[in-house]
């Protein structure tokens with residue numbers, strides 16, 4: 001009769017733990033890897049929010065994120081921020097380019113996946129399911145934890161606070 005050594009059990013539970021962690025923080029679709037996705041917590045009643053992440057393209061080929069969908073919102077769009085007339089405004093973009101061998105950050109004040117018309121509350125501790133559509137007909141489903149982002153957090157200092165009004169990934173004010 002075989003005995004299971006305690007050491008093996010420790011290893012086994014450790015590897016299970018690691019793969020659970022990996023499933024939450026890293027998602028791969030061939031050469032495309034998504035790291036550390038998270039959604040912005042918003043107060044109840046706020047209609048919009050955004051999801052951020054890092055996307056790496058480890059291939060020698062330029063790729064692109066071409067769309068997104070989420071059951072958490074009526075509409076899910078790819079957005080960026082642009083300076084227009086001295087104001088930082090967000091704009092829908094048709095795609096987000098992922099140049100070969102590069103990592104791109106979707107972050108507050110910059111590129112983001114916009115959730116418009118929230119159908120669920122986004123409180124810290126909640127989770128948002130998100131499907132990312134890449135070119136070449138690849139799609140990737142991930143779960144993003146909801147986190148509180150300080151209104152002033154992670155926004156480049158060149159952005160004027162007033163220009164952030166009305167944007168859920170920029171500040172709590174406006175709209």
Ligand SMILES: [Cu+2]
Pocket residue numbers: 050079080090091112114
């Ligand atoms: Cu936006």
